[in-house]
Amino acid sequence: AKAPPPSTSASKGGDDPGLFAGVPLLVKDVEDVAGLPTSHGSLVFKDAIAEADCTSVARLRAAGAVILGKSATSEFGFVAYTSTKVHGTTRNPWNLERTPAGSSGGSAAAVAAGLVPLGTGGDGGGSIRLPASYTGLVGMKGTYGRIPRGPRTGYGMLAAVKGTVARSVRDAARWYDVTTGYDPRDAFSLPRREEGWEASLGSCDLRGLRVAFSANLGNAIVHPEVEQLVTRAADVLIEATGLSRVDIEVNVPENGLAWAGAGLPSLVGDLQEYWPECKEDLTMEIAFAMEAAPTYRAKHGASAEKFRVGMNEAMADLFEETDIVLCATSPMEPFAAEGPMPYQVGEVAVSPYNAGALTIPANLSGYPAISIPAGLSESGLPIGLQAYARRHDDALLLDLALAMEKAQPWPLVAPGAPV
Numbered sequence: 001a002k003a004p005p006p007s008t009s010a011s012k013g014g015d016d017p018g019l020f021a022g023v024p025l026l027v028k029d030v031e032d033v034a035g036l037p038t039s040h041g042s043l044v045f046k047d048a049i050a051e052a053d054c055t056s057v058a059r060l061r062a063a064g065a066v067i068l069g070k071s072a073t074s075e076f077g078f079v080a081y082t083s084t085k086v087h088g089t090t091r092n093p094w095n096l097e098r099t100p101a102g103s104s105g106g107s108a109a110a111v112a113a114g115l116v117p118l119g120t121g122g123d124g125g126g127s128i129r130l131p132a133s134y135t136g137l138v139g140m141k142g143t144y145g146r147i148p149r150g151p152r153t154g155y156g157m158l159a160a161v162k163g164t165v166a167r168s169v170r171d172a173a174r175w176y177d178v179t180t181g182y183d184p185r186d187a188f189s190l191p192r193r194e195e196g197w198e199a200s201l202g203s204c205d206l207r208g209l210r211v212a213f214s215a216n217l218g219n220a221i222v223h224p225e226v227e228q229l230v231t232r233a234a235d236v237l238i239e240a241t242g243l244s245r246v247d248i249e250v251n252v253p254e255n256g257l258a259w260a261g262a263g264l265p266s267l268v269g270d271l272q273e274y275w276p277e278c279k280e281d282l283t284m285e286i287a288f289a290m291e292a293a294p295t296y297r298a299k300h301g302a303s304a305e306k307f308r309v310g311m312n313e314a315m316a317d318l319f320e321e322t323d324i325v326l327c328a329t330s331p332m333e334p335f336a337a338e339g340p341m342p343y344q345v346g347e348v349a350v351s352p353y354n355a356g357a358l359t360i361p362a363n364l365s366g367y368p369a370i371s372i373p374a375g376l377s378e379s380g381l382p383i384g385l386q387a388y389a390r391r392h393d394d395a396l397l398l399d400l401a402l403a404m405e406k407a408q409p410w411p412l413v414a415p416g417a418p419v
Helices: 055-062 105-112 129-135 169-179 224-241 256-271 284-295 298-321 352-356 360-365 394-407
Strands: 024-028 066-071 118-123 138-141 161-166 210-213 324-328 369-376 382-389
Touching (some): 055 169, 105 118, 105 129, 129 138, 129 369, 224 324, 369 394
Parallel strands (some): 024 118
Antiparallel strands (some): 324 382, 369 382
């Protein structure tokens, strides 16, 4: 779908053309663009036309960005590959048989293919960082509230944030300059940072900061090749920045079921008036979740919230002993474009929740995390290195990523892209 021209109220006034003047971008199909459908990747909402831009899209327009249209998402953003009944299968430009992950797979594929320089994303369990990892891009999941999620931000969506997939760290920092800042329609949004994000890139003193490395965060099953690549990339980053490695045990709690429980009420709220008549229009995973919903009780919600509190405590304890945690972004390289979620990593059987085991902790705790390219697997597919920091240390993560970009430059687009 193509976007209508920007409204007068959203356009930048005066002589300043804006930080994104003339920059074309795509908007993930869970965010409102006035005049376009917001389908959430579902046939159920394929004709749901948005009346107004959401806050972040309005800010991008005001900065001069040109909205070309919508990018594909997994249905309701719930799984880590992007194949739906409304958008079809989204493919990874590095290998068309593989997925660009999800749920921001459409934006990541378009940026990596050289179609646009930037695309919007949302991250409720790794949905920016996993696609960035699978397509060789930068994917920043900010501190919760950094980019407003308004209007109509629900209390049941405390794991999800907005952001972008970008080719470079500087592009990601400029995105922050445009989209961050308090919005009264999002009670959790944070004030705008006085220092410009792009202007202050490289200003953090990284030398001597403590860093802990754990490829699997103590609980994920990580493919040996992925572990080898991210270990090597972490060594490069630590040497380039002068970080001080600390030998501590990193053991983040297993988190998949708690994450799924936290997201189920929101899904039911979206679909309850259409269920069960809409069952045939839904993907397998969403139909299964709706069928399981009646067994979800208040005690399960309380358990999920208790786990979220426990995750926050675990992260707080961890960051008393270190300033940065490095790990893999995904436990495996990109899998089949059509899915399903893998039940095996190498020779080891895993739960489908293993795919998000390294990314979900940032969502349940509200901590910031960033995925940056670590290198290519033996089959020529991108693998991501992920860095965690304390809440509000987003600038530190951007500077870490910038240091890695200088120490080990990565391709800006996939091989063969027209750029």
